[in-house]
Amino acid sequence: MDDAKNLHDIFNTLKKRAGMIGLLTILAIVVSGVVSFFLVTPSYETTTQILVSRSQSESTELANEDVQTDLQLISTYSDIIKSPAILEQVKIKLGLPYSVAELNQKITVSASENSQVLNISATDEEPGTAVRIANTTAEVLIAEIPKLMNVENVSLLYAAVLNENASPLKPDILLNLAIAAAIGLMIGVSAAFLFEYLDTTIKNGQDIKASLGVPVLALISPISEQEKAADWPSIKREEV
Numbered sequence: 001m002d003d004a005k006n007l008h009d010i011f012n013t014l015k016k017r018a019g020m021i022g023l024l025t026i027l028a029i030v031v032s033g034v035v036s037f038f039l040v041t042p043s044y045e046t047t048t049q050i051l052v053s054r055s056q057s058e059s060t061e062l063a064n065e066d067v068q069t070d071l072q073l074i075s076t077y078s079d080i081i082k083s084p085a086i087l088e089q090v091k092i093k094l095g096l097p098y099s100v101a102e103l104n105q106k107i108t109v110s111a112s113e114n115s116q117v118l119n120i121s122a123t124d125e126e127p128g129t130a131v132r133i134a135n136t137t138a139e140v141l142i143a144e145i146p147k148l149m150n151v152e153n154v155s156l157l158y159a160a161v162l163n164e165n166a167s168p169l170k171p172d173i174l175l176n177l178a179i180a181a182a183i184g185l186m187i188g189v190s191a192a193f194l195f196e197y198l199d200t201t202i203k204n205g206q207d208i209k210a211s212l213g214v215p216v217l218a219l220i221s222p223i224s225e226q227e228k229a230a231d232w233p234s235i236k237r238e239e240v
Contacts, residue, residue, distance in 0.1 A: 013196045014189070021188030028184025029177055036176045042168035044127040048120045048134040049158040050141065052077060073149070077118060078109040080148065081141055089140045094132055106130075107137060117157060127166045134160040 014021070052074055080086060087100045087107070096103060108121040120141075122133035138156055145154045 013192055017192030021192055024188035025181055025184035028180040032176045032180030036171045036173045040171045041125050043123050043170040044130050044166055045121055045123045045169040046130045046134050046160040048138045048160045050118045050138050051155050051157040052116045052153055074111050081109050086140050090136045093136055128162050131160045131162045
């Protein structure tokens with residue numbers, strides 16, 4: 001019984017404050033939309049793939065050993081790609097206004113487990129610049145690996161291309177709006193229960209019983225203007 005009463009009270013509170021909850025939710029969505037559309041600079045991402053694999057050996061056993069060696073070198077190549085030795089050349093070739101440290105933040109290197117494919121992803125405010133950074137980084141790596149590691153086992157697998165209808169990686173407007181709606185809803189619900197808790201006015205018999213601890217013997221219902229007008233002639237006749 002108490003559980004049902006509590007649920008009823010919760011439902012009544014939400015119903016009573018529905019306007020405020022809806023207003024806060026809409027306000028949060030509007031703020032998120034304004035920030036996403038006008039204040040956050042779009043960021044585009046593109047990926048170039050390189051293959052870490054040397055030419056096939058005549059012996060199958062040697063070929064398997066080469067594959068294992070190449071897989072072990074993937075981590076080393078990932079560090080080399082983001083090293084100043086590579087990024088400084090990328091910066092000079094493209095004439096980028098970024099420092100090596102800033103360029104490092106724009107490049108991400110990844111590889112699947114037991115895969116000889118290395119993904120070089122670049123992000124930038126301009127999609128064309130992101131493509132050039134990714135491709136140039138791969139080109140510099142392929143040129144420098146024989147000098148740095150004394151091996152020739154890196155080749156270009158897939159070059160990044162410029163997509164005219166590229167969608168920005170950031171901001172994710174739909175995700176931001178969904179998160180804002182959820183946050184606005186939570187704030188609205190929390191505020192509704194807070195205001196209800198702080199509201200100490202007595203509104204009905206239950207409030208009187210809860211506040212004073214005494215039973216309610218009778219209630220005087222309010223009389224509308226229509227009821228007053230309807231009862232007034234009969235009251236006059238009784239007085240006469």
